Amino acid sequence: MTNTFNSPYTIKKTSILAFTVVLVSFLAVDMWLEIKFSSTWTAQLLRNIILTIPFIWGCQYITRSTIKNNKWVAAYICWVCIVCIIGLFECYSKNNLANFLVNTPGTILIISCLYIAKPNLLLKIATYWKYYSLPLLIIIIITCKINDVYGFYLCFLQIYLLFFKTLNKKSKIITLLLLLFILFFSLDARSHIIKYGIAFIIGLLAYIKTNRLIFIAKIGRIFCLIVPIFFFILGVTKTFNIFEIGEQNGSNKNEALADTRTFIYVEAITSALTNHYLWQGRTPAHGYDSYFQVGFFEEAGNIAKKDTVERTQSEVSIINIFTWYGAIGVFLYYMLFWTCSKKAIYQSNNKYIILVGLYLAFRWTYAWIEDFNSLDSSNIVLWIIISLSILPYFRKMSNNQIEDIFNKKIALL
Secondary structure: OOOOOOOOOOHHHHHHHHHHHHHHHHHOOHHHEOOOOOOOHHHHHHHHHHHHHHHHHHHHHOOHHHHHOOHHHHHHHHHHHHHHHHHHOOOOOHHHHHHHHHHOHHHHHHHHHHOOOOHHHHHHHHHHHHHHHHHHHHHHHHHEOOOOHHHHHOOOHHHHHHOHHHOOHHHHHHHHHHHHHHHHOOOOOHHHHHHHHHHHHHHHHHHOOHHHHHHHHHHHHHHHHHHHHHHHHHHHOOOOOHHHHHHHOOOOOOHHHOOOOHHHHHHHHHHHHHHOOOOOOOOOOOOEEEOOHHHHHHHOOOOOOOOOEEEOOOOOHHHHHHHHHHHHHHHHHHHHHHHHHHHHHHOOOOHHHHHHHHHHHHHHHHHOOOOOOOOOHHHHHHHHHHHHHHOHHHHOOOHHHHHHHHHHHOOOO
């Protein structure tokens, strides 16, 4: 086999992109640290602009064949670009422009999925994460204000969890310790428990027979891609609300089971219908009209001129996609997950990328529960997962070749 680590990337180019990933991981949790590196709103905007440049610069390595073979991904990216261009003309005020600069990178930079899993680059990212991001965890621990920040910072660990079987013994121990560390400090953050727990469970499927693994992956993929839509239909028709299941079971005093999502869906859909942007979206320059957000707006010393204010970004990913890019954007986003997960599961020569495809399908479900659309490590991991699913490099490898790479080249020790 030809060494797939021979790529057009030079050491310098991969280093710049990999170092940017490390910076994004650290600066994305800056708001929760006692020591802030971008304390002002202006500094945060400037940070976003600077960190966006290397990802856009990397687009020069996207090939025509990659675009041709991933038409739904290209269609979604094109729609995002079109709406963002429209959004530039929607920046009527400094606030609109600030919203645009904050919201746009987290969605438009999904274009990096068309190149980010090229082996040389992925190897460099893993190396930098190991040698820089992990040691920086000490600063996070010392200066953090809230415990669940670790789940936001260590998102790259999900890659190691998915490829857990391939790791050497020492790397497995470190991975498990980091997982337990995150889960221990995230007992009140159900989203982290779900995200990391599912990644680990899927990674453990590599230990079962390949035929059973493929069967589970195919069924699991369909389940993850359909179930959110099914429950959404039940919710809007007021037949059954999955988010109220804890309250229905008499667990309303348990914060982990509290319904903190229904009102977000209600406000976002009501805003789209009222302001007539159901199909095309409102662009990243705007958010949805929120009654709930008025209280926070006034607590910050502002005066609300109406009984609603725009909530520029929600903690629920699919709501952001819907608000900014409309129902058309949601459909194209869905087709991205559908086609990419299918390619990973049905067109891979090894079981590990099949598991990556299953996890990608899970992230579609997860998008209906949480996931910020920001320039952060969680989204970068999503782009890597998509990239692993669609690019041929890792899909064409055998189990032994994948195991050799992760055991020797991407191992933590």
